[in-house]
Amino acid sequence: MLGSGSSGNAILIECDDSRILIDCGFGTRTLAGRLETIDVAPESIDACFVTHEHTDHVKGAGAAAKKWGWAVYATRGTAKARDLAETRVHEIGAGETIELGRMTITTTATPHDANESVGFVVESRATGARTGLFYDIGHVSRAIADACQGLDMLVLESNHDDDMLRNGPYPKWLQMRIACPTGHLSNADSSAFARDAVTPGLQHLVLAHLSENCNTPEVALANMRGAVRRTAFTGTITAAKQDVVVGPFALGGRKAEAPIQYSLL
Numbered sequence: 001m002l003g004s005g006s007s008g009n010a011i012l013i014e015c016d017d018s019r020i021l022i023d024c025g026f027g028t029r030t031l032a033g034r035l036e037t038i039d040v041a042p043e044s045i046d047a048c049f050v051t052h053e054h055t056d057h058v059k060g061a062g063a064a065a066k067k068w069g070w071a072v073y074a075t076r077g078t079a080k081a082r083d084l085a086e087t088r089v090h091e092i093g094a095g096e097t098i099e100l101g102r103m104t105i106t107t108t109a110t111p112h113d114a115n116e117s118v119g120f121v122v123e124s125r126a127t128g129a130r131t132g133l134f135y136d137i138g139h140v141s142r143a144i145a146d147a148c149q150g151l152d153m154l155v156l157e158s159n160h161d162d163d164m165l166r167n168g169p170y171p172k173w174l175q176m177r178i179a180c181p182t183g184h185l186s187n188a189d190s191s192a193f194a195r196d197a198v199t200p201g202l203q204h205l206v207l208a209h210l211s212e213n214c215n216t217p218e219v220a221l222a223n224m225r226g227a228v229r230r231t232a233f234t235g236t237i238t239a240a241k242q243d244v245v246v247g248p249f250a251l252g253g254r255k256a257e258a259p260i261q262y263s264l265l
């Protein structure tokens with residue numbers, strides 16, 4: 001996790017010698033700095049998959065693709081983003097599957113106030129390990145729940161605490177937009193879904209896109225820990241932050257190892 005929140009999102013996924021980025025909501029200089037903390041050269045990334053056109057997900061994608069030769073994959077709606085205006089985008093539809101290196105990337109439509117937003121499930125063809133990435137979702141749709149069955153790792157939005165949103169600094173109209181079924185997923189909804197999605201194979205649960213005004217990592221983590229306490233889950237639970245690089249989340253070991261937080265250079 002190279003950073004997650006309303007000021008920028010980017011997730012690096014590595015499988016054998018292939019690397020992809022899910023979202024690129026940071027400028028190229030910021031992104032290069034974050035990759036440097038984990039010794040990854042930006043040129044070694046093959047492709048960027050963009051979930052939707054909001055700035056915190058797409059801001060640097062076009063510039064990075066041009067600078068470092070990445071392929072960019074997005075839906076037709078997302079491809080209309082201003083940040084992708086000069087980029088040749090490989091269009092992917094919801095439900096479609098792309099094979100890249102030894103990864104299989106499957107796209108699922110997500111309920112969000114964006115133009116054709118999607119989430120992804122990335123599967124290693126070498127080990128069969130599957131990671132689901134769903135954030136900026138107003139609710140967990142049937143399609144998302146289906147896509148999340150039998151995962152080894154789940155990156156799930158845990159955006160806001162309902163009380164903190166209600167009593168927080170946002171005007172009423174913005175509160176309603178965040179809480180609506182095409183807005184952002186609350187801690188309560190996130191933990192309720194995770195509790196049901198937990199299977200013995202789930203090794204890592206990562207809470208993503210936490211609000212800086214209406215949530216804290218402690219509150220989100222406490223919610224999630226409480227929800228999965230009586231389930232079969234024995235993996236790690238991590239809250240991704242806006243300005244912290246955290247990882248790696250290795251899959252396939254006998255016991256899930258806790259990730260490390262890297263201080264930015």
Ligand SMILES: [Zn+2]
Binds near residue numbers: 054056136209
């Ligand atoms: Zn966002």
Ligand SMILES: [Zn+2]
Binds near residue numbers: 052112114
């Ligand atoms: Zn969004």
